[in-house]
Amino acid sequence: MRRACAILAGIAALFAAVLALAGCGSGSSSTLTVLAGSEVKDLEPLLGDIQDHTGIKLRFDYVGTIDGTEAIVDGNDHHDLAWFSHSKYLDLLQESGKKRVHAETPIMLSPVVMGVKDSVARKLGWAGNAKVTWRDIAEAAKAGKLRFAMTNPASSNSGFTALVGVASAFAGSADALNAGSIDTKGLQDLFTGQKLTAGSSGFLADAFVAEQGSLDAMINYESVLLSLNASGKLREKLDLIYPREGIITANYPLLLLNDSKRDQYDKLTKYLLSPDFQKKMMKSTLRRPVTPGVPLDPRLPRALLVELPFPSSVKTIDAILFAYLDEARPPAHATFVLDTSGSMDGDRLDRLQQALRGLTGLDTSLTGRLSAFHRREQLSFITFSSDTQPPVDFTVTGSSVFPQIRGFIDGMHAGGGTAIYSALRTAYQRAAAEQATDPKRYYSIVLMTDGENNSGMGLDEFRDWYRHLPEEQRGIRVFTILFGEGDPAALKSIAELSGGRVFDAKTATLSAVFKEIRGYQ
DSSP: OHHHHHHHHHHHHHHHHHHHHHHHSGGGOEEEEEEEOGGGGGGGGGHHHHHHHHSEEEEEEEOOHHHHHHHHHHTOOOOSEEEOSOOHHHHHHHTTSOOOOOEEEEOEEEEEEEEEEHHHHHHHTOTTOTTOOHHHHHHHHHTTOOOEEOOOTTTOHHHHHHHHHHHHHHHOSHHHHHTTOOOHHHHHHHHTTEEEOOSSHHHHHHHHHHTGGGOOEEEEEHHHHHHHHHHTOOSSOEEEEOOTTOBOEEOOEEEEOOGGGHHHHHHHHHHHTSHHHHHHHHHHHOOEEOSTTOOOOTTSOOOOOOBOOOOSOHHHHHHHHHHIIIIISOOEEEEEEEEOSGGGTTHHHHHHHHHHHIIIIIOOSHHHHHHSOOTTOEEEEEEESSSBOOOEEEEOSSGGGHHHHHHHHHTOOOOSOOOHHHHHHHHHHHHHHHHHHOTTSEEEEEEEESSOOOSSSOHHHHHHHHHTSOHHHHTSEEEEEEOTTOOHHHHHHHHHHHTOOEEESSSSOHHHHHHHHHTTO
16 A cells, blocks of 8 residues: 555656646746837747747737837836837936836847948948048938938837937037037938838838839938848848947837836846847847847948937927928828718717827827927828819918818718729829929828728729829828728728838727828828
């Protein structure tokens, strides 16, 4: 009996050990939720490695950097961690309110620089020239010798970082910049050359590849530019320019938002800073290591990185952003094609009107102020049901025009069928006519519909009509909004045809979607 009991006890102990070992595997790993910028999406292939070494599974939810910053500061976010390309603006915003970030650890580095086509760099005398300045770049842009792409700094960290860096360089010192010495004329000269904008670094890179024949350069993260050079997608390699006055480097800090997860955070950051992970990260993403002693990947330039000062107040940053939006950037012409068919009656039309009113200064949140209609912008509104209504146009000279725009929005009413493609054709015709007289503006079309086309021109007919447009007109992007019973395949087809994007208002509010789209206008 004793022997039998001993055997049973041994089996029980063995069984317990097996369970314990099983618990050490992926099944027992803790999960941390991460509010992340799209810039870190390229870390996804390394998440399995992170989990294997730490027992921590990271679940990413991607968001625009400014949206994420606002959610954290307002206390509306409930993720355990946040991971953006930098947190300097967030740090400043926290100073005047409750601190939401309990710890932050820089994980990797990537300066925001300019990549210039090799032939253009040689023509301008910039190839291998370490003395090129932001002033040189601005002069070339003003003279029409440099056409470049950059993300919208009101929505994307790469554009935001570049803008702050340029403003710092032009001001000459941190004290001058913080005292309000913003060289608006210098910014205007530089951004005369900006011919492509976007709401994210990834979309900008893809759009640059598609339009590389008409562009000379792109401002983006060093890692993005190097990855493009290695991708085989470019007909001509980009020479990376590190302006002599300096740049601002993104340091990708991992932020602890949930202080009860500090032990897991410490374990995670310890591995992320290990030489083993830093080498893997560098090889996979072409970002620079932060851990001393890790040798630099041969593919990374050994340029001297001069770091520019970052503004010391929210007031200064806001002044820089609005100097860009209202005065420096090329003005936009945005056309909104809006479904007012019978299915929009009631709550759907109310939500559309609320979203549009928010863009007229009524949304006073951080993202609302940055996405509002900007000075010098031209707006066209085309409503459609069974028929397409004539465009209603506005020029934004200041906030005084906002009540007029609201008057139009409040007057929209629903009824009738859905003639999507006839309305879209009208929008293109109108935008093309404006483009012919004022080619220096950004032109874009936003299409919002809650149903399938059942009147007027069909999708195939529209595609055929579109393909016969002149190249300049085909360059006008359409950003479609999936809402209600809208046809996902059709809306995706239209966006892809024009080089635009689909935005999903089924999983987000219409207000949030319209604000996100503003980053692409």
